[in-house]
Amino acid sequence: MNEVKHDVKIRKITIEDLPHVVVIENESFKSPWKKRDFLHDLLKNSFSHYLVIEKDGEVAGYCGVWIVLESAQITNIAISPKHRGHQLGKKLFKEVLDTIREQGATELSLEVRESNEVAQNMYQQFGLEVVGRRRHYYQDDGEDALVMWVKL
Structure with a gap:
């Protein structure tokens, strides 16, 4: 049996990607960003x-990061539910880390839901460690966020 090869490509976002990104955002989060937030x-x-x-010409996920001087902060990252489980998040995150380094940042932080163990495990594979907690961070349900950080 021949294994099906899928074409996976990572690139900078365009305005034309926003409808797809907003759908993935809405499928992925209880309190999703609005299209205007991404536009801003x-x-x-x-x-x-x-x-x-x-993946195969379809937007399967996205990641946003703010880079200010030496500090980078992941704002959001999501993979479409139908594309999860194929290591796309890991590929995307690795590319984001390369971008962060190219921009001169030397540290990265992010917040992740305490209950999102899948994401936490992936971030730990890239060297991020839990360094703090933001109590009741998520407005939709009051869940705590874990603050994860790594020196690049």
Whole structure:
């Protein structure tokens, strides 16, 4: 049996990607960002960088990061539910780390839901460690966020 090869590509986001990104955002989060939030980041925030990952020509996920001097902060990352379980998040995160380094940042932080063990495990594979907790961080249900950090 021949194994099916899938074409996976990671690239900078375009405005044309936003409808797909918003769908993935809504499928992935209880309190999703709105299209206007992404537009503001893309058009008016000079610290903002976004990448999308495509699988077979379809936007399968995205990641946003703010880079200010030596500090980078992941704003959001999501893979479409139908594309989960194929290591796309890991590929995308690795590319984001490369972008962060290219921009001169030397540290990365992010917040992750305390209950999101899948994401936490992936981040730990890249050297991130839990360094703090933001109590009742998520407004939709009051769940705590774990703050994860790594020196690049």
